[in-house]
Amino acid sequence: MNAVTTHRSAEEIGRTEVGPRPLPELGEQRAAADLSSVDTVLDNGLRVIAVRRSSVPVVELRLRIPFADPADTSVGSAHAARAEVLANTVLTGTATRTRVDIDTELALVGGELDAVVDPERLALSGNALVSGFDTLLDVLRDVLTGATHPADEVERERARLVERIRLARSQPNVIAREALQRHLYGDHPYAKEMPEADEVEVVTRDEVVALHAAAVLPRGSVLVVVGDVEPADAVRAVDGALGSWTGEGEAVALRPLPAVEGGDVAFVHRAGAVQSQIRLAGRGLDRTDPRYSALQIANLIFGGFFSSRLVENIREDKGYTYSARSHPEFTPGGAALMIDADTASEVTAAALLETRYELGRLSLVSPTEAEVDTARRYAIGSLLTATSSQGGLASFLVNLAGLGLGIEWFTGHPERLAGVTVEQVAEVALEFFAPSAFTGVVVGDADVLAPRLRALGGVALS
Template sequence: MSAPTKHRSADEIGRTELGPRPFPELGEQRAAADLDAIDTTLANGLRVLAVRRDSVPLVEVRLRIPFGDPATSSVGSTHAARAEVLANTVLTGTATRSRVDVDTELALVGGELDAVVDPERLSFSGNALVSGFETVLDVLRDVLTGATYPADEVERERARLVERIRLARSQPNVIAREALQRHLYGDHPFAKEMPEADEVEAVTRDDVLALHSSAVLPRGSAIVVVGDVAPDAAVRAVEAALGGWTGEGTAVALSPLSPVRGGDVLFVHRPGAVQSQIRLAGRGLERTDERYPALQLANLVFGGFFSSRLVENIREDKGYTYSARSHPEFTPGGATLLVDADTASEVTVAALLETRYELGRLGLVPPTESEVDTARRYAIGSLLTATSSQGGLASFLVNLAGLGLDVGWFTGHPARLAAVTVEQVAEVALEFFAPTSFTGVLVGDAELLTPQLRALGGVTLP
């Protein structure tokens, strides 16, 4: 019998008689080559962006319809409630297809189709085998031009939505997000990401039908097709299916938001909370700004990935939080830098102090060449990874379309990141990451945190 194999530890595997085994060099990050694409607009005003990617015999479809509240203020508006019910019931039946028919037809071609809504847009996301591409488009056409919103489906989905809203409003992250949006944007419709349960309960089938007729419009909307289909053939298929989708006016885009201005953090009392939510926000840059690539790298160095300064400080070194991050959010007409951290109540104030410290340090102790190079590799690598699949590329491109950008921005962005200098990163770090440039909210138990927060300052207490 042979002797049992001795398993080596990770440390043993990583070493040789001459010392630690050297890490292999990172491979070259290849930017996306010029994509075979067509970007055009149909006679009905629908923008069509079709990209050939033949890695697998599938096709991905993304439709973005601007779906803003036409009211200048969200006070008293029921648009968010009606929009949520619409998104949850738009696929439940047409004059020629029941809900079961829709699901069955899509399943037979290996496909699916979903709808979601937020304050900015109504989005349809679908996919299928290439042989089922026209089926997906035909179902989408039927839904866009003839959704009937059966009364029993509206009643059922409305009840489910009410329960989900009530449950969500008990979650700390939702409480923090809603408080932050109100603090930053007041009564702007963008701040109302979730309607009230009683508003949803009051929505009728007639309300949804009226909203569909007035707001589900092709002009101003964009559809992205990515898959194993020639772009010209994809455009012809979209035109054949959706060219007859019409409507008066243009889909409603939200009005631009005012830039975020720094100020005190608003404390939101949550009695008995054993954890706190820190949510900070500052002004960011749009993707079209020439300084955006430098700001993207500065954000990564600060808190945008696991090896960032903020994560190393309050997670790895001090153990104040399991999860901390900073990230951009692109808003109507602008952008915001967000910093998130959830902490135990007893270390909340210390975590806020260290977060402010790292914000200031980014400008006063600028990122090193090594930090910038690591962030650059991560930025390019994560972009290419996220868009390596057909679905990932389709989702990324439809977001770009919503900003008025095209495939060229995507293919050119790795080169823009590669051209950023350490000095440019230092400049935007000093300008955008100053602690005084941020405001935000802190959700927690006031009885536990008020004495320490009063001593720290910069927090509006209840």
């Protein structure tokens, strides 16, 4: 006869006869301050940040090329369409390598290269074994200086893009994001994160080749290299491979965005929708502002992680949503605070009400010492976790470089977070988290949502 196995709950395991078991104290968390690095600018204007991290014999690189429309036109520009086709064909062939050659050479050194584009930048990211670093750089040089964007590849990638764009524009999250960007930024080029399908359909190879020659430029761009290689050696290798990458002028950065101002939430009708998308935005702070650390902790307390007030309220307590979060979004010349939640139609107005309530509560009632300490530990821990790998550190540093910052900001940030006080968090919460400081959009079925949203107020219904 088998013995009966009794399973104890987590609560039972965590208790003794005299009470709960005490949790062990967390050790001090701090970024590695002893990372050897070089931050320099080559003769061709390319900024290179090289960092040694020798955890595995791999090297990661991230190249950021500012890629705004040189004409700085409105969202109706064809630049976005041409840029998308360029990013999708830049690795498909050069004067000396076919697409297969590029893939094969990288695979033989355990490497890869990818390219993506958005309204701000063209980004190329890759990695390889340290023994294949020179090969990785040579392939990168070839595609930067000699990509031919073959006509058949342009035609093939253009067709794929059109299909993906049409599919994406049917997705609720994409509809909500595009509506929010238009509401916040009007016809600023940043608001157009995805070109129209009909704009992509008419892009020609000649236009892509011309854009590459005019806009893929080293001056104003930044390359981050992280791996098991001495920084000075990495810089010499980059200079040897990419020193011949030249061009007239400087890569074009987007002009600053208008500041986000609070106001009514715009309503976007989506007939027959059984779910709604709530997207709110308020003014934030960029990483160079001395109050940023306090704002980061305030955001975490509000909705920035699973134990936040917003999640506890509209997910855990009331069950209005499966996913709710708030997060900073760094934009050209500034930053915004974003709040996202998807809800069933019948509880959308209630979820918006509770979101406003939590904004007001944070801005008017000082958080507790325990809340601040928990958020602080989460902020430091998540930073160190996200940058613990070579690829994670490279991606983080290239984003910092886009703001004009370097590795010193990264290594010093845990100490800044550790110094934030409850009073500082309360001060930024009052200024940045007041419900009146936010605007945004709600996407859903007007036939279901309009009566409740009209009664709630603060929503512009047509």
